[in-house]
Amino acid sequence: MQWEGVLGRAFELGARASIAMLALAIQVGTANAQATVSGVEVMGGRPGSLNLKETAATGSRLGLKAIETPASIEILSGDAIRARGDISLANAISRSTGIVQQNDPGNGSTASFAARGFSGVGSVMTLFDGMRLFVGAGTVTFPFDPWTVEQVEVLRGPASVLFGQGALGGAVNVIPKRPKPGMAAYDVQAAYGSDETYRLALGAGGPISPDLSYRVDVSRNGSQGYVERGGSESLALSGSMRWQPSETLSFILSNDYGDQSPMKYFGTPLINGGIDNRTRDLNYNVADARMRFKDNMTQLRAEWSAANGVRVRNALYRLTSDREWRNAETYIYDPPGRRVERTDYIPILHDEMQWGDTVDVSVQHDLGPLKNTFVVGAEFNKVRFQHTNDGFPGTTTFLDPFRPDPGNYIIKEASFIPRYRTKTGQYGIFAEDQLKLTDQLSLVGGMRFDSYHVRRLNLLTNVEQVNRTLDDIGYRLGVVYAPNSNTSFYAQYATGSDPLGSLITTSAGQAPFELSTGRQWEAGIKGLFLGGRGEWTVAAYDIVKNKLLTRDRANPTVQVQVGQRSSKGVEASLAVKLGAGWSFEANGTVLDANYDDFTEIVGGVPVSRKGLTPPDTPEKSANIWLSWAFAQNWRVYGGARYVGRQFGDNSNDPKLILPSYTAADAGVEWELRPNLALNLQLFNALDEIYATSSYGNTQRILARPRAAELRLTGRF
Numbered sequence: 001m002q003w004e005g006v007l008g009r010a011f012e013l014g015a016r017a018s019i020a021m022l023a024l025a026i027q028v029g030t031a032n033a034q035a036t037v038s039g040v041e042v043m044g045g046r047p048g049s050l051n052l053k054e055t056a057a058t059g060s061r062l063g064l065k066a067i068e069t070p071a072s073i074e075i076l077s078g079d080a081i082r083a084r085g086d087i088s089l090a091n092a093i094s095r096s097t098g099i100v101q102q103n104d105p106g107n108g109s110t111a112s113f114a115a116r117g118f119s120g121v122g123s124v125m126t127l128f129d130g131m132r133l134f135v136g137a138g139t140v141t142f143p144f145d146p147w148t149v150e151q152v153e154v155l156r157g158p159a160s161v162l163f164g165q166g167a168l169g170g171a172v173n174v175i176p177k178r179p180k181p182g183m184a185a186y187d188v189q190a191a192y193g194s195d196e197t198y199r200l201a202l203g204a205g206g207p208i209s210p211d212l213s214y215r216v217d218v219s220r221n222g223s224q225g226y227v228e229r230g231g232s233e234s235l236a237l238s239g240s241m242r243w244q245p246s247e248t249l250s251f252i253l254s255n256d257y258g259d260q261s262p263m264k265y266f267g268t269p270l271i272n273g274g275i276d277n278r279t280r281d282l283n284y285n286v287a288d289a290r291m292r293f294k295d296n297m298t299q300l301r302a303e304w305s306a307a308n309g310v311r312v313r314n315a316l317y318r319l320t321s322d323r324e325w326r327n328a329e330t331y332i333y334d335p336p337g338r339r340v341e342r343t344d345y346i347p348i349l350h351d352e353m354q355w356g357d358t359v360d361v362s363v364q365h366d367l368g369p370l371k372n373t374f375v376v377g378a379e380f381n382k383v384r385f386q387h388t389n390d391g392f393p394g395t396t397t398f399l400d401p402f403r404p405d406p407g408n409y410i411i412k413e414a415s416f417i418p419r420y421r422t423k424t425g426q427y428g429i430f431a432e433d434q435l436k437l438t439d440q441l442s443l444v445g446g447m448r449f450d451s452y453h454v455r456r457l458n459l460l461t462n463v464e465q466v467n468r469t470l471d472d473i474g475y476r477l478g479v480v481y482a483p484n485s486n487t488s489f490y491a492q493y494a495t496g497s498d499p500l501g502s503l504i505t506t507s508a509g510q511a512p513f514e515l516s517t518g519r520q521w522e523a524g525i526k527g528l529f530l531g532g533r534g535e536w537t538v539a540a541y542d543i544v545k546n547k548l549l550t551r552d553r554a555n556p557t558v559q560v561q562v563g564q565r566s567s568k569g570v571e572a573s574l575a576v577k578l579g580a581g582w583s584f585e586a587n588g589t590v591l592d593a594n595y596d597d598f599t600e601i602v603g604g605v606p607v608s609r610k611g612l613t614p615p616d617t618p619e620k621s622a623n624i625w626l627s628w629a630f631a632q633n634w635r636v637y638g639g640a641r642y643v644g645r646q647f648g649d650n651s652n653d654p655k656l657i658l659p660s661y662t663a664a665d666a667g668v669e670w671e672l673r674p675n676l677a678l679n680l681q682l683f684n685a686l687d688e689i690y691a692t693s694s695y696g697n698t699q700r701i702l703a704r705p706r707a708a709e710l711r712l713t714g715r716f
Helices: 002-032 078-083 089-093
Strands: 072-077 099-101 113-115 124-128 149-156 170-176 185-193 197-209 212-223 232-246 249-261 290-307 310-334 339-364 371-389 397-399 417-436 441-458 463-484 487-498 516-529 534-551 559-577 582-597 599-602 605-608 620-631 634-643 661-673 676-683 691-695 699-702 707-715
Touching: 072 078, 072 534, 078 149, 089 099, 089 149, 113 124, 113 170, 197 707, 310 397, 534 582
Parallel strands: 124 170
Antiparallel strands: 072 149, 099 113, 149 170, 185 197, 185 707, 197 212, 212 232, 232 249, 249 290, 290 310, 310 339, 339 371, 339 397, 371 417, 417 441, 441 463, 463 487, 487 516, 516 534, 534 559, 559 582, 582 620, 599 605, 620 634, 634 661, 661 676, 676 707, 691 699
8 A cells, every 4th residue: 555655665764864863873972971870780780680679561551560560570681681691582581480492593593482381482472672573484583682682571471461462371572772861871792702602792872962862782793603504693783862852752763673694503303212412513404504584673652741640652663574594404314224314495585574553541540549540552563474485395315414415405496486475454452450449459450452354365376365354352350469568469360362373474274263362360479578689479370271273073174173271380489689799599480281172183083182281381490590799809600490391292202302401501700890890601511412492303403512701791
């Protein structure tokens, strides 16, 4: 439509304008900014990882602090993430309670997690600055770099009442750095380590004038990788300007860009049911493999305090994603031939563009003697997605398992053409309310209605394969009792929904079915102790997901949407600053996930999976982190993460189990001067051989072996 083209052009002009203003901001800000940051702790970052007294935008639009929200929410500060040396955002996020990373290079190693017994990008949503990222064919490749992050908020349990479908297990919101009026800061990081891994990053921000401020960050990373031909590189750019023409009105224009070429490694084949140590450093992909992901988001945000107790916010954005793959991705060991069959030669291009707008109005208005705050708002999004491939003709080559000759990719350009295009429209309306019955007791509720319209066009036949509208209503009701300012008890009931696959790439086979639906009961306790130097949480939950695709018992060739799965569990977390320079953090979860009603066809016969555990669902996980400032200007630190076993298929075949693993990191830090620190850190310090995820049932994605890094971090 013509108005779409106009809007696209406006976004392009906005992006160019923002770049020009950012360049001006650096020059003017560097010349004029007089204030400097003081008291910012580079060593160790902000205390704790729970931050219960911080406002959590991901848990509610009401402006509630984490301790006031009737849900499990965790806030990870960017300073704490960087102090721990995490190279990727996914690695940092998986240190939070009950969140397990399940990435592989094919999905950008960015956004696939398991939480509360549900896994994948269709059940654990990724948000950027509160904006949902629509999943393209199972892939989200942005954001990825911790350097540009202010904080990460992790909401566990159904988040559909806030963000729509695709968040039954939880939501992860990555909040980027933005201008801070009245405060100038200049940040730097330089690191070099094993496998010729390097990190270079710069950041600057501060006031330009009394009503104008800026923030710019750039990060460049690269590595030769821990397997043959394992090179990778990435570039992240983030820039924003804040204009506040009055005390009641402010605007933020921002542009965030990512360009990454991840390691082109799709795992190691299982040999005789396990990992052979001789294959640990080998790469079975083709020599000229390609992967590159480029994402760019432009935003314009406005906030207006219209009257006493009335706030209006609007966020307009545009996101483009260009992704390329050209790999041989599946490796199957053939015992009789003592060789590896290499299949799935896959060339793919994604061209994805989404844009949208969200507006909400918050009003604080007493209802008689009762304090009340409510929010109403609306959201709409448009997504255009085009998929290009070669039709996947089924090429197979054979390799020596211990001396693989990679060869090159042979692509038939004539068949590498666009195959289908989809257009997805979404609009939603939502409302939330907090009613304080007493100073200690409050009710928090919310409701959201969403409508999705998906159209899919086969570009080879010019036939429309999908024209489908899906509607969904979600709601949440919770109660919070706070006997004092440092303790709260809460309980909530919430509903949510998930798509059967990726909503914007709905296939003709999925089109007749509805969204999967779910509900959750949750109760928990949150508290602070030792004068605020310690924080702790405990939560218990019960989630049921309905409308799974299963086989009709009367006619196994027909799929019906009646299946059900469930998960029950307990989570706990602790963060405390002890005396004598000690600090300690720990979290863990134990859950029981099962199919309650699910049938598969095996050899033409329907087989029930009732009582079995869904695949890719670890039922135990834990993290620990310890830090000790043992002398003036010196600190040692270390941590470990444990992830329990995961089944590889619905039958829980013991041959396909992904074993549990424990990985440890350790380091020492020397503060050269205030806000300038030198770190020597070991990753996978015990050099464990373990797999973080499976790639199909024939191979494992092995984790990085023991590696060292020397890192300089400063703030001025």
